Amino acid sequence: MRVPGKIDHEEGQLSIDFMIGFSIFMIGFIFVAIMISGLFVHLQSKTIDYDAVAYRTSVVLIEDPGEPSWEPWRYDQPVIQPPNWHILNVSFPEERDNIKRLGVSIAKNSPGILEYSKVEKFFTNSSSLGCSEHNTFCNPTDYREKLIFGDYPYRFNITLKNITPSHSGYKSLGPSSPDAFGYIRRIILIKYPTSMTVDSSSIYNNTTIHLNFSEFYSHSAIYRIDPLNDDITINLTNITPEKIASTRICQLPADPEMGGEVCFNPSDFTYSPRVLINPSGNNTTMKIEAGFFQQQVNFDEFSDVDIKFVFDSVINASMVNQTSYVDYGDTAIIPPLLPAVLEVRIW
Amino acid sequence: MVDDSGQLYTIEGIAAAILMIFTAYLAVNTAVVYTPQDVHIIDMQLEQLGNDALVVLDTPPSESEKSPLQDYIERDKPEWFGNNFTRLMNATTSGNPDKIKYTATVYYRDIADPTNVRTHPFTNSTTSSRYYRENAVNVSRLVYVNDNPYDAIVDDQVVLLEVMVWRD
Numbered sequence: 001m002r003v004p005g006k007i008d009h010e011e012g013q014l015s016i017d018f019m020i021g022f023s024i025f026m027i028g029f030i031f032v033a034i035m036i037s038g039l040f041v042h043l044q045s046k047t048i049d050y051d052a053v054a055y056r057t058s059v060v061l062i063e064d065p066g067e068p069s070w071e072p073w074r075y076d077q078p079v080i081q082p083p084n085w086h087i088l089n090v091s092f093p094e095e096r097d098n099i100k101r102l103g104v105s106i107a108k109n110s111p112g113i114l115e116y117s118k119v120e121k122f123f124t125n126s127s128s129l130g131c132s133e134h135n136t137f138c139n140p141t142d143y144r145e146k147l148i149f150g151d152y153p154y155r156f157n158i159t160l161k162n163i164t165p166s167h168s169g170y171k172s173l174g175p176s177s178p179d180a181f182g183y184i185r186r187i188i189l190i191k192y193p194t195s196m197t198v199d200s201s202s203i204y205n206n207t208t209i210h211l212n213f214s215e216f217y218s219h220s221a222i223y224r225i226d227p228l229n230d231d232i233t234i235n236l237t238n239i240t241p242e243k244i245a246s247t248r249i250c251q252l253p254a255d256p257e258m259g260g261e262v263c264f265n266p267s268d269f270t271y272s273p274r275v276l277i278n279p280s281g282n283n284t285t286m287k288i289e290a291g292f293f294q295q296q297v298n299f300d301e302f303s304d305v306d307i308k309f310v311f312d313s314v315i316n317a318s319m320v321n322q323t324s325y326v327d328y329g330d331t332a333i334i335p336p337l338l339p340a341v342l343e344v345r346i347w
Numbered sequence: 348m349v350d351d352s353g354q355l356y357t358i359e360g361i362a363a364a365i366l367m368i369f370t371a372y373l374a375v376n377t378a379v380v381y382t383p384q385d386v387h388i389i390d391m392q393l394e395q396l397g398n399d400a401l402v403v404l405d406t407p408p409s410e411s412e413k414s415p416l417q418d419y420i421e422r423d424k425p426e427w428f429g430n431n432f433t434r435l436m437n438a439t440t441s442g443n444p445d446k447i448k449y450t451a452t453v454y455y456r457d458i459a460d461p462t463n464v465r466t467h468p469f470t471n472s473t474t475s476s477r478y479y480r481e482n483a484v485n486v487s488r489l490v491y492v493n494d495n496p497y498d499a500i501v502d503d504q505v506v507l508l509e510v511m512v513w514r515d
Contacts, residue, residue: 017356017357018356020357020360021356021357021358021359021360021361022360023360024357024360024361024363024364025360025363025364027364028360028363028364028365028367028368029364029367031364031367031368032367032368032370032371035368035371035372035375036371051388051392052388055391055392055395112399112402112403113406159440159441160440161438161439161440161441163434163435163438170440172440183392184392184395185392185396185439185445186395186396186399187396187399187400187402187403187435187436187438188399188403189403189406219410220410222406223409223410334409336408336409337406337408337409338408339403339435341435341438341439341440342440343439343440
């Protein structure tokens with residue numbers, strides 16, 4: 001108690017009791033102040049952010065052809081265009097770096113219609129340390145960098161399933177999700193590669209299969225035979241690989257006066273994309289991988305191509321030294337577009 | 348000895364701290380603030396799914412064919428539309444299928460009076476549902492038709508298909 005005219009030596013001092021009480025109060029206050037921020041989680045929730053990222057990811061993935069993307073030449077485009085990202089061999093670092101964005105739609109004007117070859121390549125991934133040395137995407141670094149974007153290292157799970165019961169197909173990327181995640185479901189159509197079947201009874205010992213690229217590329221992107229971006233499969237029935245004496249892939253000259261055709265032996269190409277000739281029972285399947293024509297032999301959408309088989313004479317003894325000519329465009333089966341469901345989960 | 352007046356005691360500090368922490372804990376754990384943005388996101392997801400389904404149904408499977416949606420409207424087959432629309436809308440990649448219901452209407456121009464827009468219910472009792480007061484969204488698509496589906500429709504016109512979808 002202050003007495004006028006007397007010096008109080010205890011004035012201005014704090015008691016230990018007060019110090020302890022005030023300290024406990026302050027600790028409690030700071031703790032509550034930190035907790036208060038958590039109250040606003042519901043107002044600006046992470047779920048909303050995750051939902052938005054899931055939606056953005058689905059749009060980039062299924063409504064965009066990716067970068068680099070290729071389309072047949074038009075008057076308003078540069079003459080030389082980079083090939084589609086899915087035919088690049090990502091075991092080469094510079095080709096991996098060239099891929100800026102992963103999108104699996106066929107073209108800019110066909111959002112939601114996916115190219116099967118792109119889908120296959122997209123889901124080809126590896127989580128191992130040496131993944132960058134193989135023709136696979138590194139999970140999750142490549143996907144975060146080229147699809148999810150953003151500074152935050154989002155985790156993701158992308159699944160795709162065919163809806164048509166006769167074409168069951170299921171693809172999955174990323175670990176299974178926790179209980180809370182951002183989500184979007186999209187319905188899409190998938191365009192599958194074309195194939196043709198040739199029976200030994202209908203062909204001679206020299207057989208040429210003709211592919212007129214400029215005719216193929218005059219059709220709409222979602223229905224055309226696309227030898228530059230899709231696998232081309234030729235099934236030879238009742239012919240084993242041993243009966244094939246030689247196979248050549250030839251580009252015919254645009255003007256016959258300019259010179260002869262340029263031919264390649266498919267077995268000279270040992271790394272992907274390449275030509276695979278495999279037996280299946282009594283038959284042979286020749287698969288020209290997506291990108292072979294563009295990456296390995298520099299064909300373009302105006303090329304006129306002959307695939308020339310020479311079979312052993314035992315195949316059709318009465319027809320030795322005769323040539324049969326089959327047009328791929330007339331014979332090939334173009335599969336219908338099939339619906340599928342895609343789910344993106346982000347957390 | 349210090350005077351008692353104006354002092355905060357230890358027990359009061361502890362009590363205040365406990366009260367504050369308990370109050371904040373209660374507030375954090377009980378108040379789930381359901382913001383308009385959350386509802387908007389769910390609506391957006393449903394609308395996107397509905398639009399995707401209509402795009403898929405309105406794309407011809409091959410170059411020489413009509414789109415399934417055009418075929419359903421021209422032949423007035425709401426049950427075909429319903430089966431395929433619900434199959435697409437409810438498909439998931441894993442687990443149980445979704446439970447999405449719909450009701451659909453076709454808007455078209457009257458042949459006698461082209462300025463008059465008429466409606467035709469495009470529903471079927473086995474595939475579509477009655478709408479009461481569920482949280483629904485509308486999706487629509489302009490569909491080209493060139494065959495005469497109903498008496499009053501003009502050949503070679505674009506009709507509007509409007510579908511209301513909601514989750515059961």
